[in-house]
Amino acid sequence: xxxxxxxxxxxxxxxxxxxxxxxxxxxxxxxxxxxxxxxxxxxxxxxxxxxxxxxxxxxxxxxxxxxxxxxxxxxxxxxxxxxxxxxxxxxxxxxxxxxxxxxxxxxxxxx
Amino acid sequence: xxxxxxxxxxxxxxxxxxxxxxxxxxxxxxxxxxxxxxxxxxxxxxxxxxxxxxxxxxxxxxxxxxxxxxxxxxxxxxxxxxxxxxxxxxxxxxxxxxxxxxxxxxxxxxxxx
Numbered sequence: 001x002x003x004x005x006x007x008x009x010x011x012x013x014x015x016x017x018x019x020x021x022x023x024x025x026x027x028x029x030x031x032x033x034x035x036x037x038x039x040x041x042x043x044x045x046x047x048x049x050x051x052x053x054x055x056x057x058x059x060x061x062x063x064x065x066x067x068x069x070x071x072x073x074x075x076x077x078x079x080x081x082x083x084x085x086x087x088x089x090x091x092x093x094x095x096x097x098x099x100x101x102x103x104x105x106x107x108x109x110x111x
Numbered sequence: 112x113x114x115x116x117x118x119x120x121x122x123x124x125x126x127x128x129x130x131x132x133x134x135x136x137x138x139x140x141x142x143x144x145x146x147x148x149x150x151x152x153x154x155x156x157x158x159x160x161x162x163x164x165x166x167x168x169x170x171x172x173x174x175x176x177x178x179x180x181x182x183x184x185x186x187x188x189x190x191x192x193x194x195x196x197x198x199x200x201x202x203x204x205x206x207x208x209x210x211x212x213x214x215x216x217x218x219x220x221x222x223x224x
Binding site: 032043 | 146216
């Protein structure tokens with residue numbers, strides 16, 4: 001059974017800092033891994049999707065990497081801004097098993 | 112702007128009452144999910160449909176929860192009878208099948224008193 005873990009649970013950084021959020025998964029036979037953002041009181045917004053054949057995906061200041069062999073993914077946020085403050089969740093998709101989510105990292109970017 | 116629509120957005124109900132939550136997936140999406148989110152457990156999958164057929168509802172308490180897709184534009188999640196431990200945010204999401212991004216609704220915030 002797939003398990004997804006995100007560390008740390010919470011992170012506070014000053015504005016402008018580059019940061020890395022971590023995600024690990026137990027079953028390396030994944031089809032893809034997705035990163036989502038959730039603002040308080042809102043649903044989840046998809047940020048990046050990495051297929052199992054890819055090593056990384058980039059969107060603006062965000063870069064997500066995937067290492068299947070080690071069961072890890074990272075989300076890199078460059079030049080963080082207060083508007084980046086949110087909870088970031090990763091989710092692994094394994095074949096017919098729907099997305100399994102981590103519990104998220106709550107990010108606060110301080111101006 | 113295509114989006115997943117959920118109703119109601121907020122619901123407060125008394126223990127023992129029936130609760131029905133509805134979801135309109137994005138037009139053309141053939142995969143629909145119901146997730147429940149709590150502080151303690153995070154996001155848990157309750158049910159999963161593809162082409163309106165239920166594929167996985169192993170995460171759903173069968174004695175009180177039921178999920179259906181009467182047609183391609185409507186998914187429902189019903190709780191009968193509701194209990195205080197059912198208080199959570201219930202999310203519906205839709206997508207185009209394996210390997211594709213899934214899109215979440217804004218959630219139905221349920222409080223059972």
